[in-house]
Amino acid sequence: MYHPRELYPSLGTGYRLGPPQSGADSSFPTALAEGYRYPDLDTPKLDCYLSGIETAPRTLAAPAPLPLLPPTLGAEPALPAAEALRSLPGVSLSLENQELWKEFSAVGTEMIITKAGRRMFPACRVSVTGLDPEARYLFLLDVVPVDGARYRWQGRRWEPSGKAEPRLPDRVYIHPDSPATGAHWMRQPVSFHRVKLTNSTLDPHGHLILHSMHKYQPRIHLVRAAQLCSQHWGGVASFRFPETTFISVTAYQNPRITQLKIAANPFAKGFRENGRNSQPILFVSPDTPGGPCDSTLGGDIRESDAEQAPAPREAAPAPAPPCSGPSAEAYLLHPAAFHGAPGHLPTRNPSFQEAPDSGRPAPYAAAFLELQPGAGSSGYPAAPPAASFAPHFLQGSPFPLPYPGPGGYLDVGSKPMY
């Protein structure tokens, strides 16, 4: 996977997309920061632009703060259907490896986080329908805290053991195929198995940074990028699947989870039958990294995938022409330009070669957005002033609709372009 840092090492490790850190922007009302939250889908990291594209006007008068979700004790409650926040009518997402996730969820999913970064297993693998085959979309994944508690393994189950650590810099993983056409995304399942989790707050690789012993929830966002060099993003659909909730750990606590991982993860095959792990194999999952869940394009696809679900070349996005204006595409090509980085930076590192399969520049195949947590102690983002939500169509305005001023300058208004 690639990271903008590889293109612009001089910029450091991340590109701030959100508001300044608490205290850096004293003009922002803390009360609002505490008061806003989507009722059905907490979207702290992406609130800043999801907000501008809601399909219907809504009052955001920043009422009393919504409470954090209560910590869940012991067995998880019955899992509701995937929740979604949509401004892309008709778009739906389904979790391909839902059964595997449910196996883990029933036990209490744990994800190892390491300083160097550890992949998620199971990985999020989804199928999407309802996209405009001709339009281009970005697939994003982020991970957000489920509640405000820190957890401890009590021998038989996880229990809250205090207040959560302060929110870490939020990062968003962009699927390496992004942007691609709707036809491309719908052709085969989309996998995020290359996402890595780390507990290193100074992580230089762009991995998603989490606290250990905290409960998290992956979310998947589908963003319509109108066209290459477009001035607007055309809408967002965000999804989360309750069964993908997990607790981050540096070492597995629940031995049943260990068994599930060993049984299901091919990389752990060495622990199955050679005596290092004497317990019986529970099952062998089809959710292997090399399955059809892999990326649908370019270097992210493996031979086995090509056999199962070949990705025709015509599905590959065309090489991106130089972009000058603010756009989703431009962000991927030149993320630093939207975050206060020097504007004279090159738009492309000539040392990178074209991705052989996709026909587009490899270095832009994937990137991370790093967003800052908002003001306030809740860990949720700085909420937008209500007035910022009023205009449904914002054209040519800086990116952070709720956060005018220094920071990002990407227009994500929802003015229809189609």
Added chain:
DNA sequence: TCTGCTTGCACTTTTGAAATGT
């Protein structure tokens, strides 16, 4: 002392370049 984190280990899978064949 306890809990959580880091590191090195052995093992496996994946990947891509080089070698070989058609």
Added chain:
DNA sequence: AACATTTCAAAAGTGCAAGCAG
């Protein structure tokens, strides 16, 4: 010479266990 297939070594991904740190 060009392309396809096979081989193989390096890289990367696993969980385990010992040791370290607060």
